[in-house]
Ligand code: HEC
Ligand code: HEC
C-alpha cells in the first residue's frame with residue numbers, strides 16, 4: 409500500500425481516508441477525513457501532512473532518528489515509562505510533526521524537547537513523526553487506580569453511599585416516613601451542610617445526630633448534601649394534624665424568609681414545604697424555649713402557642729416541596745462527549761493533525777490540561793475547553809482517557825475526483 413501511495417503522489421486533490429484498525433488492518437472502520445483538498449500536490453496546508461505520506465524508507469530513517477535522539481525519554485517504540493513524558497506510539501503523525509515544529513520554533517516550550525529537536529532538520533522531524541506514528545500504541549492502563557479514583561470522585565455517588573445509613577430515619581432518598589424525623593429533600597445543600605456542621609461542632613445540640621455525623625468528613629458532608637439536593641422532592645409521608653387554614657394565616661410573617669408556600673430562595677433559610685409536621689412543630693418549640701439557639705427564630709416563635717405551632721406545621725407540611733437550585737456535576741464521560749468531537753470516539757482521533765488521547769499516560773494528560781488552563785501551552789481550542797474545568801474534572805478526564813482502548817489509524821490516500 410505504501411508504494412501505491414508513493415506512485416500516486418503526483419495526483420492532485422487527494423482524498424484522505426482514516427481507517428481505525430481493531431487488530432491489524434483486517435477489520436477496519438474507515439471514514440473520510442475532512443481535509444479541504446488535501447494532497448501532496450498542494451503547498452502550505454499539506455506540508456503538515458508530509459508524515460502521513462511517508463514511505464517505508466522514510467519510516468526506517470525515522471527509526472534511526474528516534475533511536476539516536478528520542479528513545480532515551482520516549483522509548484524506542486514510543487512507549488514512555490517516565491512520568492510527564494508522553495507516549496508517542498500510534499499518535500497521529502501530522503500532529504507529532506506539528507508538535508515537533510512547535511518545540512523547534514519555541515511556540516511550545518519544554519527544555520528537554522527544545523534540546524532534543526534543536527539540531528534536527530525538518531526532514532528528520534517528518535521521519536521521526538512518521539516512525540512513531542506507525543508504532544503500535546500503548547495498552548490502556550488497567551486503570552484500577554484511575555477507575556476507582558474516578559468512581560470515588562463522583563460526588564453524587566459518594567454522597568449517596570455516605571447517606572446509606574440515614575435512610576432508616578430520614579426515609580429513602582430523604583423523604584421522611586416517620587413522624588418527628590425531618591425530610592432532607594427540597595433543601596439547598598448549603599443549608600444542609602451548615603445544619604450538619606452545627607451538629608458536629610455542638611452548636612446545634614443533638615447527641616444522636618452528632619454521633620452519626622462525626623464519622624463523616626466535612627468534604628463528604630458536601631457530597632451528602634449534594635446527593636439530597638438532587639433527589640426528587642415529595643411531601644413527607646407522615647400525618648399532618650392541625651388547621652391548615654389557620655396555619656396559613658399565621659404563616660404570613662414567615663414568607664419573607666421561608667418563601668411563598670415554604671419554598672425558600674435563600675440558602676440561609678430552610679425550605680419548609682412538605683416537611684414532616686411533627687418535626688416542624690417541635691422545631692418551633694425548641695426555638696421558643698431556647699434549646700435550639702437562633703435569635704431570629706426565637707423571637708418569631710415566642711408568641712406562638714402549641715396549637716398555633718401545630719396549625720403552621722400542618723400548613724407547611726401540605727405544601728409542595730420544590731427542587732433547590734443545584735446542578736449535577738458532569739461526569740468524565742459526559743465531559744468527554746465534548747472532547748470526542750475533535751479527538752475522536754473514545755479519544756481515537758481520525759484527523760492526522762489532532763492528537764489521540766486514548767491510552768495516553770494519565771499524568772501527562774493532567775500536566776497538559778493544566779498547562780492549557782494556565783496558558784503555558786497555547787491552543788485556542790484547548791484554552792476554551794479547559795477553562796471551566798475543576799481540578800477534579802482534569803483528574804477524572806485524564807484517568808478516563810488513559811483507560812480507553814487505543815486504535816491505531818491507517819491513513820489511506822485515494823485520488824479524488
Ligand atoms: C530528555 C527527554 C526527551 C527527549 C530526549 C525527547 N523528548 Fe519528546 N518530550 C519530552 C517531554 C518531557 C515532553 C512533554 C513536554 C511538554 O509537556 O510539552 C515531550 C513531548 C514530546 C512531543 C509532544 C507529544 C504530544 O502528545 O503533544 C513529541 C511529538 C515529542 N516529544 C517527540 C520527540 C521526538 C521525536 C524526540 C527525538 C527527536 C524527542 N521527543 C526527544 C521529553 C523528551
Ligand atoms: C436514628 C435516626 C436518625 C438517623 C440514623 C439520622 N438522623 Fe438526621 N436527624 C434525626 C432527627 C431526630 C433529627 C432532628 C434533630 C433536631 O431536632 O435537631 C435529625 C436532623 C437532621 C438534619 C437537620 C434537618 C433540618 O431540617 O435542619 C440533617 C441535615 C440530618 N439529620 C442529616 C442526617 C444524615 C446525613 C444522616 C446519616 C449520616 C442522619 N441524619 C442520620 C434522626 C436521624
Ligand code: HEC
Pocket residue numbers: 590658659661662663664665666676677678680688689691692700701702704705708709720
Ligand atoms: C428573618 C427571617 C426568618 C423569618 C421571618 C422566619 N424564619 Fe424560620 N428560620 C430562619 C432561619 C435563618 C432558620 C435557620 C435557623 C437555624 O439554623 O436553626 C429558620 C428555621 C426555621 C425552622 C426550622 C427548619 C428546619 O428544617 O430545621 C422552622 C420550623 C421555622 N424556621 C419556621 C418559621 C416560621 C413558622 C416562621 C413564621 C412565624 C418563621 N420561621 C419566620 C429565618 C426566618
Ligand code: HEC
Pocket residue numbers: 494743744746747748749750751762763764765773776777785786787789790793794805
Ligand atoms: C474544537 C476541537 C477540540 C475540542 C472540542 C477539544 N480539543 Fe483537545 N485539542 C485540540 C487541538 C487542536 C489540540 C492540539 C493543540 C496543541 O497543539 O497544543 C488539542 C490537544 C489536547 C491535548 C494535548 C494532547 C497531547 O498529546 O499533548 C489534550 C490532553 C486534550 N486536547 C484534551 C481535551 C479534552 C479533555 C477535551 C474535552 C474537555 C478536549 N481536548 C476538547 C482540539 C480540541
